[in-house]
Amino acid sequence: MFEDKSFRVVVNIAGWLAMVFLVFPVILTVVVSFNGSQFIEFPPTSFSLDWYANISSIHRIGSATLISLGIGLMAAGLATVFAIGAALVLVRYPLPAKPVLTAFLLSPVTLPTVAIGIALIQFFIMLDVAFTWYSLVFGHIVLIVAYPIRTIIASLTLSDTSLEEAASSLGAGRLTVFRTITLPQLRPGLISGFLFAFLISFDNYPISIFLVRGELTTMPIEVFNYISQNLDPTPAAFSTLYIVIVSIVIMLAERRYGIISLAVGK
Amino acid sequence: MARLEIDSIRLAIGENEILKGVSLDIAEGECVSILGPSGCGKTTTLRAIAGFTTPHAGDIRIDERSILELPPHKRNLGLVFQDYALFPHMTVTENIAYGLVMRKASKVDIRQRVDQILELVQLSDLENRFPSEMSGGQRQRVALARALVIHPDVLLLDEPLGALDRKLRDQMQVEFRRIQHEVGITTIFVTHDQEEALSLSDRVAVMLDGQIQEIGAPETLYQSPISHDVMTFLGASNVLTGVIAYDENSNAKVECDGGLVLKVNTTGLKNGERKRLGIRPENFTISSTIDTQVPNSFNGTIEECIYKGAYADVYVRINSGHLINVHYKKQHGGNDHGIAKSGTVVIGSNIFISVHPENILMFT
Amino acid sequence: MSISIKRGRGRKYLPALVMLGPLIAFMFIFYAVPFGNMAYESLHSWPGDEKPHVGLSVFQYEKTTQKSRTVKSLKRTFRISIISTIITFIICFPITLLLLRSPPRIKVGILLVTFISLASSLIIRNYGWLVVLADAGPINNILIWLKIFEFPKRMAYSEGAIITALVHYCMPFMILPIYGSLLRIPASNAEASLSLGANAWTTLRRVILPLSMPGIFGGTMLSFAICMSSYVTPLMLGSPSTAMVSQVAAEQIEVQLNFPWGSAIIITLTLGSFLIVFIYAALVSKVMRVDV
Structure with a gap:
């Protein structure tokens, strides 16, 4: 695009250095997770898989991960179902005050996450439902619902309404059109919206920390606690596993549904 | 500059x-x-x-x-x-x-x-x-x-x-x-x-x-x-293939399939050489009667007519079997070459089309 | 459709209400009401206050703007957010240009890395910085090897560490919108500029940069909002002396159980951050003639 030598050199150097910055901590975490030392050190001195075996010593890591999974799946699932209807209305149907409604529904993303936590814990204490699993699910939905709404709106804007008109002219009823034409076109938006909603819920700390107590605990809270109380590289082993799994999920989602092109536009 | x-x-x-x-x-x-x-x-x-x-x-x-x-x-x-x-x-x-x-x-x-x-x-x-x-x-x-x-x-x-x-x-x-x-x-x-x-x-x-x-x-x-290639790319054209032959007066002509014979003006052609011919649709004239003075006059039937505003695209199936595209313009003074009634060309009517030898282009 | 219009205005909105209604109701109950409740709470007094009062007052807000701990943390939060956002922009813009001129395979690779880091846990990414900045970590060892330090220096648990981690966290949020808006600039615009005698740098400054303003605004705004509300990052990479506002508010709620003041602090942060974003948007749309 810009055929100019000095420009090309500067962009290449600056761009690749920035990419190194982006992946540097990840690569280092992976390296450290295989190091034998009791402490974090680089360059590594010996090879060991001890820290992977030691993951189980993170307090309640198993049950906490299961709870995070359950909360994440429920919150992301409900948020995505809510978001389908909402996005359809916001893109396709006549309704007064649409910009205001859209801004309202998308606003939780721009608020301090701690504010949502503080507001909700007071509210749940008032209703006497604090520290229940469902109040945690509700709290997470508030935070994550904006993501599927956004991605589904993006999918809808890209989708072609004439396909639906063609289907109904061929004799399909409203529900059939929705099921056979609209929904398949929305699939990339649904998948990436659900995926990000789930990952954000799964990773959330600032809201969960206010809404959990006792047996109700989540993965990020337990990992955080372990990191703040121990100096050994066990979290590095856990992080490596986490990053590997997330990478596989993202790559599969990209290969099957092209979530990247949806996020940046064609 | x-x-x-x-x-x-x-x-x-x-x-x-x-x-x-x-x-x-x-x-x-x-x-x-x-x-x-x-x-x-x-x-x-x-x-x-x-x-x-x-x-x-x-x-x-x-x-x-x-x-x-x-x-x-x-x-x-x-x-x-x-x-x-x-x-x-x-x-x-x-x-x-x-x-x-x-x-x-x-x-x-x-x-x-x-x-x-x-x-x-x-x-x-x-x-x-x-x-x-x-x-x-x-x-x-x-x-x-x-x-x-x-x-x-x-x-x-x-x-x-x-x-x-x-x-x-x-x-x-x-x-x-x-x-x-x-x-x-x-x-x-x-x-x-x-x-x-x-x-x-x-x-x-x-x-x-x-x-x-x-x-x-x-x-x-x-x-x-x-x-x-340029001929067919630029504008519409009728393309025929045929073999060069000379008559007794050494006038060049091209013998195409189906017994279609066209007189051409080009010189320096070898006897028996195979050539492609191109004729622009607007270089044909249409009439209801045969004029023996005109060379390259063929009898045929109108198969299709597409109105284009300034002219009409008429497709004529001549007796040799070729389908020829001819431009037809309605003339002033009522002379409609006898092929049109109240301004429209009648499909199926029998007509004659002719082309001047110098309007036939020759390609290898 | 035509039938429902004939039956009156209410019917026209019926399908919209059925589909959107549940979410609006949910968000009203679990979002709008709790925030209203929190705002109401912030106008009350706390039993432990020096002079507890009955009824409503702005006492907690006065306290927020007077106590040195909250004032300092507000200033620090603002400073860290501005610095982090600017650094993030400077680091990310070359990546978006690199994306623009890379062949498809490299492009997909860079975008995948960006997405994976976007999807990786914040706690895990912060942990990565704890590793990098550790006393026996690579940075310290390189600096000792280069004989810049004699002994390892404590680099984690500082404002610099917080900024580094925040920049890292914000990068995907900066790269994606800017790259998106760069993609929407027709290539012919840059070519027109070149053909009119502008070199690549001038073209970048006078054509590409102004036209990618919507993405730059989106990315910087998002980064700024993320930094302003950051909580986990200063908790993991900072110290008590580098506390940011969310931490101070959470401390009041969790440790002191001072709900009124904690609420007032977090509302102050929210409003402050909204105000700054609003002023920024107004400036951008006025100066750059861009709709944002």
Whole structure:
């Protein structure tokens, strides 16, 4: 695009250095997770898989991960179902005050996450439902619902309404059109919206920390606690596993549904 | 004002050779169009001149000096893009002044030249508008003004009228010709629109499959193309194949399948040689009776008639079995050649068509 | 459709209400009401206050703007957010240009890395910085090897560490919108600029940069909002002396159980951050003539 030598050199150097910055901590975490030392050190001195075996010593890591999974799946699932209807209305149907409604529904993303936590814990204490699993699910939905709404709106804007008109002219009823034409076109938006909603819920700390107590605990809270109380590289082993799994999920989602092109536009 | 020489440039992307040795010589002040279907390499040629892509072989020269080593911003060419590429965040004045600012012209000078060019393209009252506030035709003029104001050596246009609707396009054709004459600048433009190429340029270069097939004045190119491909690409044509034969008076004729025999005027043909013939539909005449004075007169039946406004496309199945496309224009004074009733051609009527030998073009 | 219009205005909106209604109701109950409740709470007094009062007052807000701990943390939060956002922009813009001029395979690779880091846990990414900045970590070892330090220096648990991690966290949020808006600029715009005699740098400054303003605004705004509300990052990479506002508010709620003041602090942060974003948007749309 810009055929100019000095420009090309500067962009290449600056761009690749920035990419190194982006992946540097990840690569280092992976390296450290295989190091034998009791402490974090680089360059590594010996090879060991001890820290992977030691993951189980993170307090309640198993049950906490299961709870995070359950909360994440429920919150992301409900948020995505809510978001389908909402996005359809916001893109396709006549309704007064649409910009205001859209801004309202998308606003939780721009608020301090701690504010949502503080507001909700007071509210749940008032209703006497604090520290229940469902109040945690509700709290997470508030935070994550904006993501599927956004991605589904993006999918809808890209989708072609004439396909639906063609289907109904061929004799399909409203529900059939929705099921056979609209929904398949929305699939990339649904998948990436659900995926990000789930990952954000799964990773959330600032809201969960206010809404959990006792047996109700989540993965990020337990990992955080372990990191703040121990100096050994066990979290590095856990992080490596986490990053590997997330990478596989993202790559599969990209290969099957092209979530990247949806996020940046064609 | 300058002379532009494109000297057998070649360009390949991977295995795919896009330009297969393109040469074109454009004289000072001349306006040449490169005409071809999409994918023939015409836009690539233009981009190579502008410096956005580099040919692997060959040379491009302006006034004898090679410009291949120069980056785009040092080539001093005026470019008009297909989508106009007006800067959406700048006003008309700012858009036009851009190139002058880059050339470090003084403020007074810039103002004067912008005003002058705005007058030339008749947009003086819109100088403070943004591109989004203007019509397609107005944007096109701004794009032209922006390219011309820097006094480029050569003006390059990429499908300049392609984005306009038919009526506006006709207006802009006249306008464009006026401006081009007034400025007298060496111009090269690429288009896939034959009418645009034939009406706007001094010479037309027909480009097919990465090569310039033929170049010539619009009329010559249309009336007597040398290559069969150019004939079929430019306008409609009837193409027949046949074998050369000479009669007892050594008059040349071509014997086609189905017993169709055409007299031709061309000389220097070998007996028994196989040739392709091309005849333009408008070179046929239609009548209801046979005129024995006219050579190449054939009897046939009208199979289809498509009304085109100024004329009608009539398809005649002649007795040899060939389907011939003939243009039919209703004549003044009631002479409708007996084939039409109340202005419409009757399908199925029996008629005669004829063509003068000199209107039959011959290709290998 | 035509039938429902005939039956009156209410019917026209019926399908919209059925589909959107549940979410609006949910968000009203679990979002709008709790925030209203929190705002109401912030106007009350706390039993432990020096002079507890009955009824409503702006006492907690006065306290927020007077106590040195909250004032300092507000200033620090603002400073860290501005610095992090600017650094993030400077680091990410070359990546977006690199994306623009890379062949498809490299492009997809860069975008995948960006997405994976976007999807990786914040706690895990912060942990990565704890590793990098550790006493026996690579940075310290390189600096000792280069003989810049004699002994390892404590680099984690500082404002610099917080900024580094925040920049890292914000990068995907900066890259994606800017790259998106760069993609929407027709290539012919840059080519037109070059053909008119501008070199690549001038073209970048006068054409590409102004036209990518919507994406730059989106990315910087998002980064700024993320930094302003950051909580986990200063908790992991900072110290008590580098506390940011969310931490101070959370401390009041969790440790002191001072709900009124904690609410007032977090509302102050929210409003402050909204105000700044609003002023920024107004400036951008006015100066750059871009709709944002």
